[in-house]
Amino acid sequence: MKYFNSVFFQSIKFCLLVFVFSSIAFSQTQKTDEKAEAIIKKAAEKLGGENYLNIKSQISRGKFSVMRDGAVISFQSFVDILVFPDKERTEFKGGGVKTVQTNVGDAGWVFDGGAEMIRDQNAAQIENFKRGIRVSLDNLLRGGWRKDGVLTYVGKRPATLGKRNDAVKLVYKDGFTVEFEFSDENLPVKAIYKMTNPDNEETTEEDRYAQFIEIQGIKAPFIIDRFSNGAPSSRINFENIEYNKKIPDSVFNKPNSPKEAKKDVKF
Numbered sequence: 001m002k003y004f005n006s007v008f009f010q011s012i013k014f015c016l017l018v019f020v021f022s023s024i025a026f027s028q029t030q031k032t033d034e035k036a037e038a039i040i041k042k043a044a045e046k047l048g049g050e051n052y053l054n055i056k057s058q059i060s061r062g063k064f065s066v067m068r069d070g071a072v073i074s075f076q077s078f079v080d081i082l083v084f085p086d087k088e089r090t091e092f093k094g095g096g097v098k099t100v101q102t103n104v105g106d107a108g109w110v111f112d113g114g115a116e117m118i119r120d121q122n123a124a125q126i127e128n129f130k131r132g133i134r135v136s137l138d139n140l141l142r143g144g145w146r147k148d149g150v151l152t153y154v155g156k157r158p159a160t161l162g163k164r165n166d167a168v169k170l171v172y173k174d175g176f177t178v179e180f181e182f183s184d185e186n187l188p189v190k191a192i193y194k195m196t197n198p199d200n201e202e203t204t205e206e207d208r209y210a211q212f213i214e215i216q217g218i219k220a221p222f223i224i225d226r227f228s229n230g231a232p233s234s235r236i237n238f239e240n241i242e243y244n245k246k247i248p249d250s251v252f253n254k255p256n257s258p259k260e261a262k263k264d265v266k267f
Helices: 002-029 034-046 123-134 137-141 258-262
Strands: 057-068 071-083 087-094 097-104 107-112 117-120 149-158 164-172 177-182 188-196 202-215 218-228 231-243
Touching (some): 034 149, 097 123, 107 123, 137 177, 137 188
Antiparallel strands (some): 202 218
């Protein structure tokens, strides 16, 4: 028993030392990369400066398409309601069926209109939501990563028509990495990261931004294409975006019944 306790406490001490030294090493690497900082500052200015940085909420409507082998296999309309940094409700409608996915921080729920069932999100769904924040352009440009990651300049990369993009790399404490590319005009071009699919295979994901339109003094990409291992997998096509509209907390509350969940959100 004495031997067991000795080994156990030595293991605990070792783990604590690893944690302490890892934290010190991470904090020491958090030096400002002036080149990377200049790139994201210019991008934020290009998207609207203070108007963009001070967005508190966003309501968007549009179409969402899933693609396989170059063809659209499903097509839905959506309404997406965001209160930054971590509240989101997305409603999908297609084929007469409504689906709702809602997240608030570490919790979330889903309404499956086909089965007329409301259920809490599982750990994987909540993790997907959190990863979505980590890889988002808004999180990068508004500095949501600053206490949890290190940003560095990668260099120039080939782009279209002989142009080259500036690339920056964001590495989080746990090693998760996202790379962002920006055009010569300081517009965001893409985000690149790796994830594991349902078949437990690692894939390289790219979110490509296009068709920037100015609304309320803010420029936003109205098309976001997702590529998985180089092949198109989905498209978000925004039709309308509203900023800084007051959104009550009740929008994110879990409904008491499928009948209540079917009702359209009203402000």
